[in-house]
Amino acid sequence: MSRHDQPRSRSAVSLADVARDAGVSVATVSRVINTPGLVAPATAERVQKVIRELGYQPNAIARALMTSRSDIIGIALPDIHGEFYSEILRGADAEARRHGLRLLIAGEARAGEDNRTQTTLPYSLLDGLVVLITEPNDLLLQEARQSGVPICVLDAEVKQPDIDNVLVDNATGAAEAAAHLLGRLPGDRCYFVGGAEANFDTKQRASAFRRVVGESVRTVRADQTAFGDYSSEWGRRWASGMIAKGRLRGAGVLAGNDEIAFGILSAARDAGLAIPDDLAIVGFDNSRLASIVHPALSSVHIPLRELGAAAVELLVRRIADPGCERREVRLASRLIVRSS
Amino acid sequence: MSRHDQPRSRSAVSLADVARDAGVSVATVSRVINTPGLVAPATAERVQKVIRELGYQPNAIARALMTSRSDIIGIALPDIHGEFYSEILRGADAEARRHGLRLLIAGEARAGEDNRTQTTLPYSLLDGLVVLITEPNDLLLQEARQSGVPICVLDAEVKQPDIDNVLVDNATGAAEAAAHLLGRLPGDRCYFVGGAEANFDTKQRASAFRRVVGESVRTVRADQTAFGDYSSEWGRRWASGMIAKGRLRGAGVLAGNDEIAFGILSAARDAGLAIPDDLAIVGFDNSRLASIVHPALSSVHIPLRELGAAAVELLVRRIADPGCERREVRLASRLIVRSS
DNA sequence: GTGAAAGCGCTAACAT
DNA sequence: ATGTTAGCGCTTTCAC
Numbered sequence: 002m003s004r005h006d007q008p009r010s011r012s013a014v015s016l017a018d019v020a021r022d023a024g025v026s027v028a029t030v031s032r033v034i035n036t037p038g039l040v041a042p043a044t045a046e047r048v049q050k051v052i053r054e055l056g057y058q059p060n061a062i063a064r065a066l067m068t069s070r071s072d073i074i075g076i077a078l079p080d081i082h083g084e085f086y087s088e089i090l091r092g093a094d095a096e097a098r099r100h101g102l103r104l105l106i107a108g109e110a111r112a113g114e115d116n117r118t119q120t121t122l123p124y125s126l127l128d129g130l131v132v133l134i135t136e137p138n139d140l141l142l143q144e145a146r147q148s149g150v151p152i153c154v155l156d157a158e159v160k161q162p163d164i165d166n167v168l169v170d171n172a173t174g175a176a177e178a179a180a181h182l183l184g185r186l187p188g189d190r191c192y193f194v195g196g197a198e199a200n201f202d203t204k205q206r207a208s209a210f211r212r213v214v215g216e217s218v219r220t221v222r223a224d225q226t227a228f229g230d231y232s233s234e235w236g237r238r239w240a241s242g243m244i245a246k247g248r249l250r251g252a253g254v255l256a257g258n259d260e261i262a263f264g265i266l267s268a269a270r271d272a273g274l275a276i277p278d279d280l281a282i283v284g285f286d287n288s289r290l291a292s293i294v295h296p297a298l299s300s301v302h303i304p305l306r307e308l309g310a311a312a313v314e315l316l317v318r319r320i321a322d323p324g325c326e327r328r329e330v331r332l333a334s335r336l337i338v339r340s341s
Numbered sequence: 342m343s344r345h346d347q348p349r350s351r352s353a354v355s356l357a358d359v360a361r362d363a364g365v366s367v368a369t370v371s372r373v374i375n376t377p378g379l380v381a382p383a384t385a386e387r388v389q390k391v392i393r394e395l396g397y398q399p400n401a402i403a404r405a406l407m408t409s410r411s412d413i414i415g416i417a418l419p420d421i422h423g424e425f426y427s428e429i430l431r432g433a434d435a436e437a438r439r440h441g442l443r444l445l446i447a448g449e450a451r452a453g454e455d456n457r458t459q460t461t462l463p464y465s466l467l468d469g470l471v472v473l474i475t476e477p478n479d480l481l482l483q484e485a486r487q488s489g490v491p492i493c494v495l496d497a498e499v500k501q502p503d504i505d506n507v508l509v510d511n512a513t514g515a516a517e518a519a520a521h522l523l524g525r526l527p528g529d530r531c532y533f534v535g536g537a538e539a540n541f542d543t544k545q546r547a548s549a550f551r552r553v554v555g556e557s558v559r560t561v562r563a564d565q566t567a568f569g570d571y572s573s574e575w576g577r578r579w580a581s582g583m584i585a586k587g588r589l590r591g592a593g594v595l596a597g598n599d600e601i602a603f604g605i606l607s608a609a610r611d612a613g614l615a616i617p618d619d620l621a622i623v624g625f626d627n628s629r630l631a632s633i634v635h636p637a638l639s640s641v642h643i644p645l646r647e648l649g650a651a652a653v654e655l656l657v658r659r660i661a662d663p664g665c666e667r668r669e670v671r672l673a674s675r676l677i678v679r680s681s
Numbered sequence: 682g683t684g685a686a687a688g689c690g691c692t693a694a695c696a697t
Numbered sequence: 698a699t700g701t702t703a704g705c706g707c708t709t710t711c712a713c
Contacts, residue, residue, distance in 0.1 A: 091421040
């Protein structure tokens with residue numbers, strides 16, 4: 002091999018090569034591959050043999066250009082960090098494979114930033130797009146919409162008639178969790194420690210928390226809900242502040258996710274608080290480690306894989322029929338009680 | 342919008358549409374987009390205006406067919422489960438974006454299984470491929486090779502002259518960890534609890550463990566190394582067995598990854614063993630939770646993001662020059678001592 | 682049942 | 698500086 006080979010495409014075997022060697026036309030070779038029923042068994046056999054001999058592989062790009070189907074769907078995520086995103090991705094990937102589709106990913110999906118030259122995604126080569134939107138991001142959605150690809154939005158509630166939607170029913174799980182805390186503690190000792198205030202899930206969880214706790218106390222104080230980000234550092238910081246004010250002992254906390262909960266648990270342990278006697282805590286996401294840490298963390302299960310799979314499923318339907326009626330899927334969350 | 346619109350491609354704006362409206366040829370429009378320097382400013386301005394008005398977006402597939410460059414690279418992973426894979430993916434995605442490339446993922450990448458009709462990946466549309474191989478998988482590698490795409494193999498050691506290779510230096514970190522355990526315990530009380538025995542990383546970690554421990558005892562007993570899988574359940578099961586035989590107290594364990602370590606820690610806690618006095622333990626991967634759990638888990642850091650990024654980097658180089666010399670990158674691991 | 686031929690939307694010589 | 702034209706590799710009428 003020389004240092005500068007021909008570009009791959011020049012050297013690759015094409016339909017024409019197979020046709021020539023098999024003594025048929027390219028059309029026949031194409032039929033052997035795509036509609037075997039239409040070709041005489043003997044011919045098909047001969048063509049197949051040549052295909053094997055030459056190691057022919059159809060060029061997916063040329064095929065896509067003809068059929069205007071690439072069998073690729075995009076998935077745009079704000080980040081690929083942590084179990085939340087990777088499990089959604091995993092569910093989407095599995096479902097895509099079931100339908101013979103491939104997944105093109107775009108992490109840190111942001112549109113219209115700086116003077117970017119390229120768009121967030123190569124829309125024109127996608128058959129469809131799943132967009133995970135966890136915080137207001139009109140630019141990305143707008144960019145995606147005007148590209149014309151079928152879209153399914155995950156997490157953000159979008160009412161556009163041509164966009165399907167997969168949502169988490171955060172309210173139910175959060176309400177269960179709040180009720181669980183209220184079973185051990187007075188409402189004025191309950192706290193919600195969320196992720197970013199703009200985050201849709203955090204918003205919904207906080208709101209369910211306020212509603213349920215509000216039924217047992219006159220008013221839910223402002224300091225009973227706090228917002229930061231989905232990190233253990235934030236959980237630890239919040240807990241430290243509470244400990245400094247002598248207010249963590251005897252409290253019940255609903256954390257915005259398990260990471261925050263782990264941070265709080267860690268700070269509580271350092272302060273010598275016993276779980277769950279001195280501090281009751283419930284997380285969100287039911288991550289793998291929730292059941293491994295000690296004490297095992299009670300957590301609200303979110304069906305992440307199913308979320309990803311449902312988004313792909315809706316998309317597949319819309320790709321088949323772009324004008325179809327908007328559909329919305331909302332998946333339930335539920336409290337898993339452990340020992341925290 | 343009617344229920345059955347034209348397929349997207351029919352309705353999409355093409356170069357020809359722009360050319361017509363701008364009163365120029367398609368070549369000029371193409372130049373405005375790809376080589377702006379070659380076109381008169383006034384013309385360029387006029388064309389740009391029409392592009393905006395019509396909302397023209399170049400068709401990535403047609404472009405790829407012409408240039409035989411899709412700007413897409415594939416990444417094949419055995420699974421997308423857990424921090425190990427998702428962090429590698431994250432690193433690869435970030436690096437790909439730096440180079441203007443997109444990532445197409447194939448989870449559960451296995452080749453030649455059953456009578457699958459389609460290959461693991463749409464090789465013909467990829468500019469290159471990163472394959473993460475953690476256990477012997479000749480079929481996948483063979484399939485990928487004969488597709489002709491530039492390849493970079495991650496984790497498995499591959500000496501083919503046309504395939505780049507990114508490796509983890511497991512030996513250093515594992516040796517450090519073993520030495521760390523030997524600092525507290527006699528060599529005959531040290532154990533290695535790995536993932537699958539066929540797993541390359543587990544293999545190398547076990548071997549470094551045997552070598553280092555072997556320097557302090559006559560022979561390393563067979564029961565001092567055990568193999569299962571990368572799960573906390575396996576760690577817990579192993580620990581339970583040891584506890585039943587009364588052999589866990591006073592032992593030192595090097596776990597194949599942090600999950601296994603967490604499982605062992607959990608069983609040890611249930612058995613009333615104090616960490617690190619009754620049981621010293623070191624994990625692998627330095628996962629986010631290693632520093633959050635209590636006691637904080639000592640762990641060998643593996644530069645996962647850098648691994649993914651390095652693979653993409655090598656691939657980019659080989660795409661630019663397919664005949665270039667094979668390159669191998671080996672990234673270091675190092676022990677992070679915490680309190681376990 | 683098979684072949685000829687017309688493109689899919691674009692880039693890149695080659696002309697002018 | 699711009700236009701004309703020949704494909705990239707494939708699918709798909711339309712003839713035969």
